[in-house]
Amino acid sequence: MELERICRLLKQRGERIIVKKNGVETYHESDEDYYRLERERLNKSEQWHYFYIRNKQEQVIEKEHLASYTDEREGARSFYLWTMRSHYRQKYVRKIHAYLQDTDYDLSPDVATVERALAVFLKLHIPRHLYSFENEQKPDSINLETDWDSGRSFYIDLKGKQHRETLVRPKSIAVRIAFDRVLMLYLFYQEQDALFQSNEIQTLFNEEERLVFL
Structure with a gap:
């Protein structure tokens, strides 16, 4: 490309x-x-x-x-992914949060919960294999680790290696960050599939390029 x-x-x-x-x-x-x-x-x-x-x-x-x-x-390819990363954050992720605000599914940083995040994933039909919010690590997914008042998230690649690990944050903030990252991983695969099926790319994005988008 x-x-x-x-x-x-x-x-x-x-x-x-x-x-x-x-x-x-x-x-x-x-x-x-x-x-x-x-x-x-x-x-x-x-x-x-x-x-x-x-x-x-x-x-x-x-x-x-x-x-x-x-x-x-x-x-x-990397310039495309960097630019589309910003595109999706502005035009999809922010709009989802604006829609959820002041509802029972509000995921603002001060009120986000694991239960709300999982409920929204279900409503958006986000594939279950793209996330783990229950301290269960699995490959090619965004993992959220939490205790009673704090948490952190990271991406695990296909070989089981952790990437993009966040700092430990208050739990509601950690949930919000992890939620956004799951959306971005889902949108990455949507974008990749569309490009591949339309023959705009002949090879799928590699691990490093996937991390650019996340």
Whole structure:
């Protein structure tokens, strides 16, 4: 999925992007921070670098390097996932929370409970294998570990290794964070399946790319 392809796909999904001579940026106003995928030409090859740009009146204040890639395909796929991660958080996850607010299923950080989260997963038809909120670890899922007043969550890959472990938080906050991560894992697989079935990608996203989305 080269850069031209991912630009087309992002535009189809309503994401505005800025195409530059040596890369691409997420859309931004003059005083907004943004992300940039930038090509570096070497003697006999090239590298691609992903940056977070702190911006003021179109002047770069700070350029934070986030990742490097050996070819365009690798960099383009990651840029797509980073951008779609923000897309889904803004247009799906936040809307779900807004809809649930002031209902019996409110999952705001001060009132979220395991029981409410599990009930919402059931209503949204989130596959059970994508989460474990009962201190039972299982692969390729978001796991939530809690005691009576605190908790933490993490992703377990297909080999049983933990990733993206959060700090121990008050229980309601830990539940809210874990809930959001389960939604993102579910949306990741929805996105991947849609791309694969439409032949936009020929190989599924790997473990590292999955972690980008989470």
